[in-house]
Amino acid sequence: MAMSFEEFRTSLTSADLRAALGVQLTDLEAQQVADDPASAQSWYAYWLSTQPTTPPPPAGPAFDAPPPAFDAPPAAYDAPPPAYAAAPGYAAAPGYAAQGGAPAYPGYAPVPDGRPGKKKRVGLWVTLSILGALLVIAAIVVIFAFATARHWTKTDVPEQPETFRSEEYETGRVDVTMDDVNPCSVNQDWTDCTNLMVATYTAACVDVELTETAALLCTEYSSAIDEMKAQDGEGYYVATLGSYGSLHQTPEIDTRQVSNDDYEPAVTHEAVCYLGFIGECE
Numbered sequence: 001m002a003m004s005f006e007e008f009r010t011s012l013t014s015a016d017l018r019a020a021l022g023v024q025l026t027d028l029e030a031q032q033v034a035d036d037p038a039s040a041q042s043w044y045a046y047w048l049s050t051q052p053t054t055p056p057p058p059a060g061p062a063f064d065a066p067p068p069a070f071d072a073p074p075a076a077y078d079a080p081p082p083a084y085a086a087a088p089g090y091a092a093a094p095g096y097a098a099q100g101g102a103p104a105y106p107g108y109a110p111v112p113d114g115r116p117g118k119k120k121r122v123g124l125w126v127t128l129s130i131l132g133a134l135l136v137i138a139a140i141v142v143i144f145a146f147a148t149a150r151h152w153t154k155t156d157v158p159e160q161p162e163t164f165r166s167e168e169y170e171t172g173r174v175d176v177t178m179d180d181v182n183p184c185s186v187n188q189d190w191t192d193c194t195n196l197m198v199a200t201y202t203a204a205c206v207d208v209e210l211t212e213t214a215a216l217l218c219t220e221y222s223s224a225i226d227e228m229k230a231q232d233g234e235g236y237y238v239a240t241l242g243s244y245g246s247l248h249q250t251p252e253i254d255t256r257q258v259s260n261d262d263y264e265p266a267v268t269h270e271a272v273c274y275l276g277f278i279g280e281c282e
Contacts (some may be wrong), residue, residue, distance in 0.1 A: 002051070008044045009034050021047060145274040154271040154280055160264035164257040173252040176204045176214035178221070182241040190236035194228045197244065201225060204247035211252050221247060 003011070003021075011017035012030040023043070025033065033039045183200050184193035205218035224244055271280035 002048065005041065005044050008047065009040045012040065012043075022050070023047065145278070148275070149279075150273045150281075152271055152273070152282070153268050155266050155268050157264075157267035159266035160262065162263035163260045165260060166255050167258050168253050168255055170251045171254045173209040173211050174214060174249050175211045175252050176217050177248050177250065178217060179245045179248065181245050183246050184238050184241060186238055186241065188238045190228070190232050190238060193238050194225065194232060197221075197225050197228065200247045204249045208249065218247070 008021070011021060012023065012025070012034040015027065015030075018025060018030055023030070033043055183196040201218065201221050205214070205221070210218060221244065224242075273279045273281035
């Protein structure tokens with residue numbers, strides 16, 4: 001005797017009995033079918049049609065194929081039941097579509113596999129990861145820039161060299177010259193003439209720093225005085241004037257370079273160049 005509808009409906013809630021009947025439903029799907037009389041009736045009729053030796057059930061005509069899908073969900077429900085996957089090798093039960101397929105009832109939309117909130121969180125994490133990577137790269141670039149920075153002295157205003165001018169000045173030495181006017185005169189006492197020459201020599205050559213030329217002249221003049229002293233005698237007088245004249249003293253003049261006091265140091269500051277092109281680079 002074939003299994004009754006109530007027995008079939010009760011068997012749906014047991015995993016072992018479902019396996020024996022060949023009904024491939026999960027526990028949740030089987031419970032939903034058992035709770036829905038119309039769905040249970042459809043599955044019962046479909047199951048009977050797969051049993052070749054089982055006579056048609058008294059509750060309704062036998063089906064050679066699953067009954068057609070319902071055009072609308074049962075009136076007792078506001079929304080159609082979820083689609084159920086058919087057993088392997090069999091077409092889907094009436095009123096139900098394979099999971100992920102077209103809806104079994106008008107207006108019914110299958111539940112998406114993933115959660116939208118989770119996808120949004122994944123996108124947020126990707127964005128944060130990219131931003132974090134960019135921040136790390138920026139930090140590395142900044143550290144490298146400071147580590148390799150080149151410090152150098154930049155000239156803002158070039159140095160102005162010192163300039164000089166030429167000027168004449170007294171060296172502190174004296175130059176001595178001799179003119180043609182002899183300090184003595186003819187018939188003058190020899191001793192008096194000698195004393196005049198000594199006075200001329202003393203005024204020009206003594207207690208001063210002489211130039212080389214003046215020193216030679218004064219030495220020669222002193223030798224002439226010594227010679228006159230050696231020739232002096234009682235009653236001697238000057239018969240003729242010699243070649244010696246009077247001596248004259250003049251300061252030695254030379255030329256020197258004098259600073260114009262116009263030196264100006266260069267105006268500089270410490271410059272820094274980062275990465276060869278940022279900051280103050282040469």
